[in-house]
Amino acid sequence: MNLTERLADRPMSxxxxxxxxxxxxxxGRSARSKRGLFLAEGPQNAREALARHLESPCVDAxxxxxxxxxxxxxxxxxxxxxxxDRAVFVRLVTREVLAAMSDAVxxxxxxxxxxxxxxxxxxxxxxxxxxxxxxxRVQDPGNAGTLLRAADAAxxxxxxxxxxxxxxxxxxxxxxxxxSLFHLPVAxxxxxxxxxxxxxxxxxGILAADGRGDVDLDRLQDLSxxxxxxxxxxDTGYDLARPTxxxxxxxxxxxxxxxxxxxxxxxxxPVYGRAESLNVGTAATVCLYASARAQRRAGRAHR
Amino acid sequence: MNLTERLADRPMSxxxxxxxxxxxxxxGRSARSKRGLFLAEGPQNAREALARHLESPCVDAxxxxxxxxxxxxxxxxxxxxxxxDRAVFVRLVTREVLAAMSDAVxxxxxxxxxxxxxxxxxxxxxxxxxxxxxxxRVQDPGNAGTLLRAADAAxxxxxxxxxxxxxxxxxxxxxxxxxSLFHLPVAxxxxxxxxxxxxxxxxxGILAADGRGDVDLDRLQDLSxxxxxxxxxxDTGYDLARPTxxxxxxxxxxxxxxxxxxxxxxxxxPVYGRAESLNVGTAATVCLYASARAQRRAGRAHR
Numbered sequence: 001m002n003l004t005e006r007l008a009d010r011p012m013s014x015x016x017x018x019x020x021x022x023x024x025x026x027x028g029r030s031a032r033s034k035r036g037l038f039l040a041e042g043p044q045n046a047r048e049a050l051a052r053h054l055e056s057p058c059v060d061a062x063x064x065x066x067x068x069x070x071x072x073x074x075x076x077x078x079x080x081x082x083x084x085d086r087a088v089f090v091r092l093v094t095r096e097v098l099a100a101m102s103d104a105v106x107x108x109x110x111x112x113x114x115x116x117x118x119x120x121x122x123x124x125x126x127x128x129x130x131x132x133x134x135x136x137r138v139q140d141p142g143n144a145g146t147l148l149r150a151a152d153a154a155x156x157x158x159x160x161x162x163x164x165x166x167x168x169x170x171x172x173x174x175x176x177x178x179x180s181l182f183h184l185p186v187a188x189x190x191x192x193x194x195x196x197x198x199x200x201x202x203x204x205g206i207l208a209a210d211g212r213g214d215v216d217l218d219r220l221q222d223l224s225x226x227x228x229x230x231x232x233x234x235d236t237g238y239d240l241a242r243p244t245x246x247x248x249x250x251x252x253x254x255x256x257x258x259x260x261x262x263x264x265x266x267x268x269x270p271v272y273g274r275a276e277s278l279n280v281g282t283a284a285t286v287c288l289y290a291s292a293r294a295q296r297r298a299g300r301a302h303r
Numbered sequence: 304m305n306l307t308e309r310l311a312d313r314p315m316s317x318x319x320x321x322x323x324x325x326x327x328x329x330x331g332r333s334a335r336s337k338r339g340l341f342l343a344e345g346p347q348n349a350r351e352a353l354a355r356h357l358e359s360p361c362v363d364a365x366x367x368x369x370x371x372x373x374x375x376x377x378x379x380x381x382x383x384x385x386x387x388d389r390a391v392f393v394r395l396v397t398r399e400v401l402a403a404m405s406d407a408v409x410x411x412x413x414x415x416x417x418x419x420x421x422x423x424x425x426x427x428x429x430x431x432x433x434x435x436x437x438x439x440r441v442q443d444p445g446n447a448g449t450l451l452r453a454a455d456a457a458x459x460x461x462x463x464x465x466x467x468x469x470x471x472x473x474x475x476x477x478x479x480x481x482x483s484l485f486h487l488p489v490a491x492x493x494x495x496x497x498x499x500x501x502x503x504x505x506x507x508g509i510l511a512a513d514g515r516g517d518v519d520l521d522r523l524q525d526l527s528x529x530x531x532x533x534x535x536x537x538d539t540g541y542d543l544a545r546p547t548x549x550x551x552x553x554x555x556x557x558x559x560x561x562x563x564x565x566x567x568x569x570x571x572x573p574v575y576g577r578a579e580s581l582n583v584g585t586a587a588t589v590c591l592y593a594s595a596r597a598q599r600r601a602g603r604a605h606r
Contacts (some may be wrong), residue, residue, distance in 0.1 A: 042580065079428050142445065155575030176582075183577040218596060225528050272458030272595050274486040277348065279479075280586065285585040286592055291519060292575050295492050 001078040003090070011092040012063070015100035023063065023113060027103040029167050030280040032051070036116045038169035039101075040181070042108040043072050046178030049112045050078035060184070061089035067096050068109025075110065102164060103171035116169065119186040121195050125157035125202045130154045130243045131291050136192060136259050137164045137250040144168055145176020145251065146281040147248065152180035154288035160187045160195060192247075196262045199245045205238060206263045206265030208247045208255050209287050211277040218289055220267065224294040241298035244291050248284045296298050308391070314395040315366070318403035326366065326416060327369025328330050330406040332470050333539065339419045341472035342404075345411040346375050351482030352415045352443040353381035356391070356479070361485070364392035368401050406474035419472065420484065424493040425498035427461035433546045434459040434594050435502065435566045439495060440467045440553040443582060444464040447471055448479020449584040450551065455483035457591035461508045463490045463498060495550075499565045502548045508541060509566045511550045511558050512590050514580040516569030520593055523570065527597040541568050547594050 014020070025031040025038045037060055040049045046062070053059040059082060064121045069076045083090045091102070101111050124132065133151040138144050144166050161168055168174075168186055176257075196206055217236070224240040227233045247263055249255030260266055269278055269286050277283070317323070328334040329342045340363055343352045356362040362385060369553050372379045373394075379598055381449065386393045396404070404414045436454040441447050447469050454462045464471055471477075471489055486574070499509055518541070527543040528535045552558030563569055581589070 007418045089440050111457040146582055146585060150581060152576045152578035153572075153574045153581045153585075168495055176581070178579060180576075180578050218599075220598075222528075222600075225525075244335045244557055269456075269592075272599070273483075275452050275455035275483050278453060278456045278482060279481070282449060282456075282585055285581065285588055289572075293524075296575070297525075 002010065003076070003083045007069075007090065007092040011066070011094055011098050012097050013094045013216050020097055020100050021200070023061075023101040024091060026113065027171050029170070032167065032169050033207045037113050038116060038174065039103060039114040040174055041102055041110070041171060041173050042175060043068070043075060043110060044179045045070075045174060045177070045181075046075055046110040046301070047078065047110050048182040049114055050075065050082050052182040053082050053085075054078070054295040057085065057087070058114050058117055059088050059112055060115055061091070061206055063091055063093045063098060063101055064110045065093060065095055066152050067095070068093045071109065084128060094151065101115050102177065106180040114217045117181065117186060118168070118188045119185045121160055121190040124160065125198050127145045128202045128243060129157035129204065131288065132160060132204070132244055132245045133194065133288060134160045134162065134190070134247045135165050135193070136162045136247055136255055138248065140251055141166050141173035143251060143279070143281045144170075145173040147179045147284050148177045148186065150285040152183045154285070154292040156184060156288060158187065161188045162192050169187055192259060193262060198243070202243075204245045205246050206247065207238070207287070208260045208263035208266045209269070209284075210255060210260055210266040210281055211268055211271070212246050213268035215265045215267045217267050217269050217287065221290050221294065222238050225297065228294075228297040240294035242289055246284070246287050246291070248280055251280055306379070306386045307553060308404035309598055310372075310393065310395040314397055315371070315400050316397045318516055320397045320400075322347045323400055326364075326404040326414065329416065330474050332473070334468070335470065335472050340416050341419060341477065342406060342474050343417050343477055344407050344413070344474060345478060346371070346378060346413060347482045348477060348484075349413040349415050350381065351485040352417055353378065353385050355485040356388075357381070357387050360388065361417050361420055362391050362415055363418055363476075364394070365413070366394055366396045366401060366404055367413045368396060368398055370398070374412065401533050407478065421471070421488060421491045424463055424486045424490040424498050427463065427488045427490050428501050430548060431505045432460035432507065433593065433598055434465060435461050435507070436587060436591060437463045437465065437493070437495070437498065437522045437550045438468050438550060439465045439550055439558055441551065442469050443554055444469050444473040444585045445479045446554060446582070447473075448476040450587050451480045451489065452483045453584065453588040454488045454591055457588070459487060459591060459597040461488040461490065465475070465495050466492050495562060498567060499548070507546045507548045508528070509548050509550065510541070510590070511563045511566035511569045512552070512572070512586055513558060513563060513569040514571055514574070514586075516571035518568045518570045520570050520572050520590065524577040524593050524597065527602065531597075531600040543594055543597035549587070549590050551583055554583055
């Protein structure tokens with residue numbers, strides 16, 4: 001029985017059904033944590049969840065409207081392959097049912113129920129990583145998701161959320177990742193001092209993003225460029241091309257003194273204008289791209 | 304009569320008063336547009352609004368709780384000076400009244416009613432600007448605010464929103480700016496082709512941020528660094544140190560073909576990992592900082 005036959009069977013049309021309530025309940029942290037499941041909503045997340053499932057099973061159920069299937073042939077093709085796995089529950093639903101399941105203000109025709117993907121923090125440090133983003137008590141789900149997407153774009157090996165951070169499986173966080181949650185290993189509930197110790201042992205330098213930091217990111221970038229070009233460069237104590245773990249802090253307070261003390265250097269993204277600072281998502285993107293560029297440049301220079 | 308005396312007069316305590324409803328109504332676009340007023344909420348925005356008022360009057364009214372005054376002596380000091388202006392209505396309010404006025408989920412003790420600050424698009428091009436960010440049909444208020452904050456941090460001369468963009472005075476947008484709305488000129492409702500024509504006449508190059516662009520931002524940065532270092536550099540048609548207007552597009556669709564055609568080049572922020580793209584706020588930050596760094600580096604080299 002192929003996908004079309006399975007789906008044609010009988011669309012779910014009762015928005016008050018128990019199953020609908022169960023799916024909708026995953027918008028809450030306690031239900032997610034208890035059941036080990038979370039919601040991936042919208043075409044981009046669905047696409048990435050299904051593609052990931054074909055490499056490493058993570059999808060529990062898929063609910064999709066006929067309109068969404070017609071509009072996204074690539075998702076239909078992926079779903080056809082995923083549906084061959086009898087452990088995945090795939091159902092056509094009406095728009096009303098999808099809206100009742102979804103946490104989004106504008107549901108986009110598909111909801112994928114996935115199993116939690118996070119890995120132990122120790123796991124992300126084997127083998128030796130080049131670039132890791134650590135979120136220390138970041139609270140806003142949109143910021144966490146944006147940061148995960150930016151870490152993915154910058155080619156980071158992994159993202160870590162410390163204890164006291166927002167739940168990365170919060171539906172708004174997942175939406176903000178635009179699928180990146182399915183791309184790179186994510187560790188949650190990490191103990192920061194322990195993580196930093198292990199990262200050092202794995203050969204990483206530790207940088208703390210800090211608007212009042214004593215090291216200017218532009219200066220690190222200039223020195224790294226000069227070094228890669230073979231120019232004689234004074235030793236500033238940190239080569240941006242090194243394997244690096246970046247620490248990013250809470251939106252309102254930034255990193256605490258204890259958190260900053262874990263780092264080799266406190267690095268400031270320079271503010272050229274009158275803004276007091278950048279927000280954590282944009283500051284982190286600038287930092288991660290600076291490391292990624294330096295590492296790639298050094299890689300080219302060594303070849 | 305000083306501030307403390309004026310404020311001790313009689314705190315507003317009725318959350319259902321007409322004035323409270325009038326202030327709360329500014330969460331809606333039509334009321335803002337009709338009355339030419341908007342809400343600046345929270346300590347950071349209040350601080351910047353009051354400081355701006357002392358240079359160039361923009362504050363209509365200030366509502367503040369006793370707790371907030373006690374907690375922020377710097378705001379109290381600014382308010383003391385602003386209150387000398389009899390045209391500004393300053394009132395102590397209860398927490399209930401403040402919550403009823405505020406659009407925020409967690410009101411932070413102070414709401415400032417400000418007069419619209421935007422300037423005509425033509426105005427921002429005199430004298431010749433170095434760096435301008437243009438938002439073409441950006442829809443999310445958080446993204447618009449984040450972008451304004453990032454443009455301010457990168458030292459941009461101005462920010463422009465095209466017709467069809469989110470209202471920059473949306474309370475969520477204003478909150479996301481963290482005060483930057485009071486720092487740099489903002490033009491709204493701009494006609495893009497007209498703006499680009501005027502910017503070219505003012506000596507600016509035009510770059511379109513486009514994930515599928517034909518020019519790699521890293522390459523432009525490397526060439527700009529080499530050029531500033533006095534190395535012989537092939538001509539790629541664009542020097543990142545030039546006065547530049549950046550165009551950033553809608554969250555879902557990016558820039559339209561017509562919008563991209565207005566630019567000299569379509570520039571991609573490289574994606575090193577598996578993310579499909581960066582979001583508009585983080586991509587724009589990387590682009591604006593790349594221009595700012597190149598311009599500063601060239602400035603140093605010429606000195």
